[in-house]
Amino acid sequence: MDIQNKRIPDEEFARLRQEVLAQWPTGKDVDLQEAVDYHKSMPEERIFSKKLVAAKAAHKTLVQPRAGVPVIEEHIKLMQYLEKEGEADLLPTTIDSYTRQNRYEEAENGINESLRLDRAMLNGFPAVNHGVAGCRRVIESVHTPVQVRHGTPDARLLTEITYAGGFTSYEGGGISYNLPYCKNIPMERTIRDWQYVDRLTGLYEEMGVSINREPYGPLTGTLVPPCISHSAAIIEALLAAEQGVKNITVGYGQCGNLVQDIAAIRVLEELTDEYLAKYGYNDVVVTTVLHQWMGGFPADEAKAFGVISSGSLIAALSGATKVIVKSPHEAVGIPTMEANAQGLRCTKQVVNMMADQTFNDVRLAQEMEIIRQETHCIVDKCFELGNGDIAIGVCRGVEAGALDVPFAPCRANAGLMLPCRDNEGAVRILNTGNLPFTQDLKDFHAAKINERAQFEHRAASFQMVIDDVYAIGKGRLVGRPRY
């Protein structure tokens, strides 16, 4: 497949568009001009990008859940509950996993089975099946901006329908919704399909409707070092900006070490701004999102609240523009609306108690510098591999393992890099694989992990990684032997 980081020509886009809208019957209800008019008629309280910009200016951290159920009426009830009882500042609509794989027939079956059995049989809201009108019913039921959250490699039809349906923010990207979310799809394909999504966003922007785009930060949510997710976020921001996107939220999943996490969010915003400026995108507003711990959770709800609080603290102290919240049901299953609202309220309490405080650790500057250097190494290598074209470069970079996501299911991912925690719980790199790190950086990681290995009187190995995967679920950060 032939790709490059260039705005999709109007003609080509129009041609693709016809194909996309024909993928499922609901596609025919999408009318761009009508959709733009609809967006323009919406009250400001429902517009995601505006709320983010205001929060950034006010140094406020907004609170947002994940949530989605298959039946529209139930989904509306859920949204209203999270708005009222959860005090959510921003709302989500999480899409089910069949829709994410474009299996709309199975999604249809899931809706029907959910109705028949009177319980959710899908893990999210099948927006394509519900169509434009269904989406608008959701949007109009609340006074809060709503975002589409998913994990869809080819999200073109979903984007068309949900944008026309009045959603004002959209998660995902060609890297972040490929590597963690599929098995066999080549990078070129998802990059291409996400250029379509970004171009559509750009079109809305050009027609006066600013829709927020959010590269998905946490990737596999499991011991992802900041430099990896930062590189993915920055590259997706660049790809989006090229297609005309102007309002971007870059994200990061809490790793667990305070200094590392706070450094990570701060560097993420700084580097995204830096790269956008460097490549000539000067009118993009960048905000940040901290995802509360995305790996395995403790099953006990009281312990889960502890994990939720720790992420809330980091969101506030790092100055993230928003925080995506987990629930006390996380380890077990999709939360009830009550449990979801509990996660939100717990988060709100901590975020607000920390709102007036600042974090100024002596090690922050060094940690930021490490993440900066690492991310530069990876992003710049991708540019180099693409001979200056980042769309080509990122595909080659992933193939080469220059950008390598731990535990990713996708064949496109090299999977040579192995992360594990250091003695203070920061995520470091046990085996750098093909990451294009300088020797200094490699030495830094080796030294950090060696410190832990000595402390634990064992050699660093895959067992250490496994111990770290289980650790938070078992009530620790570092997976020490014999816990």
Added chain:
Amino acid sequence: MDIQNKRIPDEEFARLRQEVLAQWPTGKDVDLQEAVDYHKSMPEERIFSKKLVAAKAAHKTLVQPRAGVPVIEEHIKLMQYLEKEGEADLLPTTIDSYTRQNRYEEAENGINESLRLDRAMLNGFPAVNHGVAGCRRVIESVHTPVQVRHGTPDARLLTEITYAGGFTSYEGGGISYNLPYCKNIPMERTIRDWQYVDRLTGLYEEMGVSINREPYGPLTGTLVPPCISHSAAIIEALLAAEQGVKNITVGYGQCGNLVQDIAAIRVLEELTDEYLAKYGYNDVVVTTVLHQWMGGFPADEAKAFGVISSGSLIAALSGATKVIVKSPHEAVGIPTMEANAQGLRCTKQVVNMMADQTFNDVRLAQEMEIIRQETHCIVDKCFELGNGDIAIGVCRGVEAGALDVPFAPCRANAGLMLPCRDNEGAVRILNTGNLPFTQDLKDFHAAKINERAQFEHRAASFQMVIDDVYAIGKGRLVGRPRY
């Protein structure tokens, strides 16, 4: 009343002891030698001082609840539940409020009414009424050390009975169990009565049984600046040491600002050691306890978990030897055993996730230095007022308002000092009253509060204090206008 900081002579102690043991029929069952033998026969797992010393050496933060119900069988169930389901490292037995005021008849009535109505009618365990044998049943029902926690101005009989009953740790002191816990009792009286408690502890110590003593750190739990509670803790430690106490845990109640709280715990240990050494008590082991937020809590349980987590974080990052835990029921009433265990497990998760991390804020040194200077001013002033005798000095100091506790109900307290938060939520002093501060310290506080006043566009006043009292209950740390 004539007091001085001198070990109570054996004879006088023996005379007092006869009186004390006659205060309630259960007193007659106390036999010191038999009690010492009983302690010596106890397995090590039940000995508080040993567990604390081990935790201190291992840089571990132990987790302890508050809990007590009127009926013995129920209390045993509660202890076993908190040990097993709450994963408590240390156990408490909280004494009811009639016993605390030596109203044993009313306590007896409370036990009977609790049995008759089959629900708790007292807010704690009336240990005096239950007597030595009753206490031992509790102690023998668990594999964890148990501490007496109360708020008793004259705790002499309670101490006799619970020590003989096998408790291995004892909270309170002549300042900290006077000013927040009574109305009309002169300082001389409580200092005297607590010298008895400490002397009894010293006697056990001399007979080979080391019982842990814990001055009660948080005082009124409401905007108490670190220097106030530190001064009280240090003076109580000195008074205890003089009577022969060798194992002391000094405490502090979370104020809410990370830097201030962590600085406070670190300085508390340092200064207690310093003063003990300075006055010649060289063989006392000092450990620390962080009390999770002691003021008004949010009624919502999810939000309460957020507050609980924030205190857990501080306990771990400050290196406190133990943390006293709140429950999600805090705002409403004495927690069920389930809610209590939830608070414990939430705390355990956070403490353990932070166990391997350190906190190294650039402002820590300055904050520590402020607390150090303030505390020196107060403690040294008390020594001065007592012409070198701290027992006399502290009584005069309290009278003069040199040591002044905000919101204290006791007439002995001057109540001239008024605290409120600064712009980052640290507790500062709006009106220093008669605190013996240097001009530099006064200026420091004034500047900090002025910063906030300007930010809020209002003058600092009692309204600001009230707003701060309500703030955490309403989901904020700083009581900003219009929340």
Added chain:
Amino acid sequence: MEETKRKKVLVIGVIGADVHAVGNKILYHAFTEAGFEVVNLGVMVSQEEYIAAAIESNADAIVISSLYGQGELDCRGMREKCDEAGLKGIPLLVGGNIVIGKQSFEDVEKRFKAMGFDRVFPPGTPPETTIEALHELLDGKE
């Protein structure tokens, strides 16, 4: 006009062996600001002390706080003692955390009303609500 009227007099305090002073200090402040004349007995107030103060001040209502859980024991017989002392019908209000633990407030209210309290309030009742209730109870009366 309003200004010249006699201020309503409240006797307030925290009953029993209860030492929770913070809410009491704030209520004193709030009631005074709201135009009441307040006799504040502070913490650890016995039934007899409330009654004596109410008689002496010719009070319009007695506002009892109980935070520490033992309020149910402490409040028993208060209405009867008021009757005996010649304070028949004096409004008795009680609030705070008046029983042990998280109980259904309906039950609690019923129990305290049966004990002769006119108004019973759940944990965390804000001063504004309390003041409103006082106006409701007292504004008609002279």
Added chain:
Amino acid sequence: MEETKRKKVLVIGVIGADVHAVGNKILYHAFTEAGFEVVNLGVMVSQEEYIAAAIESNADAIVISSLYGQGELDCRGMREKCDEAGLKGIPLLVGGNIVIGKQSFEDVEKRFKAMGFDRVFPPGTPPETTIEALHELLDGKE
């Protein structure tokens, strides 16, 4: 003696449109360490793929993971398809977060057993428990 016996063969994978890869990678590691021969189909495995792999490898059991909640839809008909393919009686195990939300595990187990699964496991089942269950199921048989 033990050493020379043929290793038991397991076919493992994550069913449906599910991409949760972490547990799968760890199970592969743990089963291999425990002495099984493991055919790992990874994530997003269809019923047909399990069956084909089981036939090809002459598997002793099929271990199905489902984390994402839609397992109940994905697992329907699996037993019947096995029967049709000539895998009558092959042990079918399922575990992970196999239904949507926090449900009573008893109900869930019943539902999956009715669908023909031999063993059904609740969320967070550790590898040791899984391996024990496999030994119980397979060790007698030859």
